[in-house]
Amino acid sequence: MNTMRAAVCARAGGPEVLEIRELPIPAVRDGWSLVRVEGAGLNRSELRTRQGHSPDVVFPRVLGIECVGTVAASTDPRIPEGTTVAAVMGEMGRAFDGGYAEYALLPNPLLMPVTTTLAWDVLAALPETYLTAQGALDALGIGPGSAGRLLIRGGTSSVGLAAAAIATAHGLDVAATTRRPGKAAALTGHVLIDDGGPLTGLPRLWPEGPDWVLDLVGARTAVDSLRLVRRGGTVCVAGSLSGWIVPDFEPIAKIPSGTKLTAFHSNDRRGSTHLLRRIIGEVEAGTYHPHVDRVFRLGDIAAAHRYMEEDRAAGKLVVVP
Template sequence: MVVEHPGGPDVLHERELPRPEPRDGWTLVRVMAFGLNRSELFTRRGLSPTVRFPRVLGIECVGVVESSSDPDLLAGTTVAAAMGGMGRQFDGSYAQYALLPTAQLMPVTSRLPWHVLAAVPESFLTAYGSLEALEPRPGHRLLIRAATSSVGMAALALAAERGVEVTATTRDPGKAPKLLRHGADHVLVDRGGGLGEGVRAIWPDGADRVLDLVGGVTVLDSLRLLAPGGRVCNSGIVSDDWIIPRFEPLEDIPSGATLTTFSSSSVNSGDWARRALQEHLHAIDEGGRRVLVDRVFPLAEVAAAHHHMEANRAVGKVVAVVQHS
């Protein structure tokens, strides 16, 4: 599915392209399924300044090794991949085959079907990395903004194991029951204009930790919600706003508080992601954790999947599966 030029979902078109040829340092992967991400909507609109078109989008995938110059990466090995320039600097996962840097492939073992496995890599690793940055301790009060996003739902599942009390936010009151079923202790409906009154009604002293997945427009409000010595981690931009408007650090960051970030591009730095991903998949296989797949589309209907995401209908991960003849 190729984007020839920026635009709405309908600029995604099915094209027959030559199968990529593996070369030193790169491995040909037969893509079986992939999760979709809001950053791909951003890129499709032409708002990622480094991306040149035409481009095959897709920043993550799961599949099997088709061929590789790496003798340790045998054909048929199940792998996951995320970020590292996928779908931006080079063609990504919206295809039957993807030529990917060998160094960023993560061999995995799992009993999960492809459409469930595809919901895990980017969302779980971002949630895991964000919680590591926040360092919540048992008894802490954690606010997750945009909790119905795929990263938010993954963070809910992980936070439930850390003994923290969680308040989740959503703009849609109809999504509140699902958040409560998946680990939230409280749900706040975000109607814009700040969450101060709602958060203080639950926690008079404020939140110890805030995972802000909305982005620039809410970060300052998140800082105002903190208890003394609290911490905010901004790990998403579901608002599509990268910039914090009128940000004055000395005024806007409370004394003793911390503002940090976690970028999912970090998943290709070191071996932590491979270890964490395999441990997470083992926990899912054993029934200790859940993966929330919102909806599954075939590759040819990726444009419809983009429409679905842009309408904010999803709770959890939107996934596409790839058919091979």
């Protein structure tokens, strides 16, 4: 077999621009290895790229910033053929073709070899989601032995659910927001409905405010999160559910004295093999419970993007070839 099926984003536009095509299987070259893709998590950054909000991306392009699978042809003796690997970020699906395909040619430094008993769809739900969640909690200064109150805005997103699982395992008191009451059942801990107005339930829950806010909504709520966190607390913006840019942001006026604003970008965790192995171990042990909302076939990628764009998921969406 010299060809593969791939979901190609033909141009910027709606879900219909994702077309299933037969493409040549990429030829291995120095420093890159071929991965037989067994699953890929879907991410809103791919949705925005498809919509045309990533000006550096040239179409047509096979999207997908992460995938899991097995090495089909290797140029790195440390990652021989047959090795189970995960890959995330590093310009996957942007500068070069990504995980929405039966095969992906990827730079060797991105490949994270793992050993696991997890099903492919569960493993595919972990790399971007849990590495981002862990990285954001690290940016907030939260770790084993931390004590305090954490508010997660965008709690039913895949990263929000993962962050809640990790923080709860650390023993933190966790509250999470959702805009859709119908998704509240997916949340653990305290649940707050975000209807676009003030979070009226938060002062009753924590009169002094949370010690930390993990803001996955982003542009629409970042300034409000700075108002909600206790004076001297920390806000980390690690998501963009409402867009990339905070308009007319005045740091001195909007950041209370002593309060800290930070951010986390998941590209910082590419190639984090040791951390991903630890996360897989926690999932296998039952400490973390990944929330896989739906699994789509590659041929249904347009429907999967439509489902994601309509904000119907509570947790991770995964596509399998």
